[in-house]
Amino acid sequence: MASPPTRVSPVIAKTPADFRAACDAARRTGANVGFVPTMGALHAGHLALVTHAREQLSALTTAPPFIVVSIFVNPTQFGPNEDFVAYPRDFLSDVEKLSGVGVDLVFAPEASAMYPEGEQTRVRVQRLTEPLCGAFRPGHFEGVTTVVAKLFALSGPCLSVFGKKDYQQLAVLKKMVRDLFLPIELVGHPIVRETDGLAMSSRNAYLSSTERERALGLSRGLRAAWNAFEAGERDAAALRAHAHREVHAVADRIDYVEVLDPDELSSFASVPIAQKGRALLAIACHVGKTRLIDNVVLGEDPLPGRAS
Template sequence: MLVRTVKEMKSLARNFKREGKSIGFVPTMGYLHEGHISLMRCSKKDNDITVVSIFVNPIQFGENEDLDRYPRDLERDLQICKDEGVDFVFYPSVDEMYPEGFSTYVEVEDLTDRLCGAFRSGHFRGVTTVVNKLFNIVQPDRAYFGEKDYQQLKVIQRMVKDLNMDVEVIGCPIVREKDGLALSSRNKYLSERERESALSLSKALFEAKKMFEKGEKNPEKIISEMKKIITSYPEVKEVQYIEIVDPETLKPKKEVERGDIIAVAVFVGNTRLIDNIKI
């Protein structure tokens, strides 16, 4: 069932709560792929009701980012949700989410200062604000996020903890193509040649993991080898960052340990791609 208004979604959520039904929630920006489907399946397994939101959130996009060209296909997304047995799709307009006079924002400090946050000013403020709103509207018991956006996952978990929000935020594993490319709606932007170069991210990450397993614990040596691999591909235009960080604080490590996260952000052509791997 398609729900377009905050009022209707809140009313449905209240009714389910009264009936003692658990609500699982998968927030998305649409153009759904197997990664999103894996989140829906986790929610279906854990909860009585599953809600998927589709909302391209304007306040998490910066100047000169891809808000206007971000891929959209509601009909296709609705069919995927129907096929997966999703109970409700919440599809609000921008005006519905941010009515005239809107002026309240939620910001998580410190965790948002590094990795993607260092390059995308205001991005995480936009993410935490919209997710807070969506949690208030849908009232989920559990919410599901992909680990490909690892920093986003940790930021949202921190927000929920700090604000005593009554929702469990669950991270689900990265879903990859057979050749290793992490699934992303932005992969649609890639030409054939660019897609080939996009494989540099996963190849570098898997090589880094191998280096650690063979005993390398110096982050500089691992990062240097990763950079060599990534920049050897012709369509790679910029390596924005390669970092090995603590899985909770996201601070860079001086010595690599099991459990650490290796995260990368790279421009392939004009498309910014991110990926990560846990040691």
């Protein structure tokens, strides 16, 4: 295991050119770059991604890794009626938290730097973006892939860590990296949960105390389906029903409760769950005005419950 990082305030880069130059300079010293893209409002889940990047790179070489975190609330992944303006922002607190986990560089550009006047290019992954959140957030994944492609173009070769809570996003980005031959090792990190089982999310800050208690219905639904799967249930509709029952009891609106092939994000019409051996159970719903997502890969992930 890597040694605990020394607490040092990270360098702040504001321009794409400075970000690229810092990563290039680090590689010239023999360091490997570890990169965690975020939208800020950082919590323990984000910090776990940083720690994982450091541990993964420290296992490869004796050279100290160069750890980078971007903080950028990306406007192109928000729809016209979504929470771009209200999205929580606390840059000074974020930098303080990153100092505690040994981040070397924070890239915090203005929107005009990432999307300069006259820019026209967008990156789109097709089929994987169609189900789940793609059906309810038109244009969202095009915004995600575009900004992450830009970030990867600037970072250069690196190991980049994303959380599995955004399971579809991780699948889409892995596809983009493969299809575009990007020199990126993309790593998923297990969902980090609060002590009561709620998946950590910056948007949890929107929840009232009553809504937060109701939000626990998502992890209860995942556990119900997980237990059924472990008991031998392999029918997608039945597994979905176990989760849907718990979510329906607490949600003001459900976008989806779906059981899909975890690799293709498609239904099990041709290849049954029993043959695949794994199934993605994904949930998106609204509790109050807050949209929450959660998931578990049945047959692969441990029981989604209270944090240890």
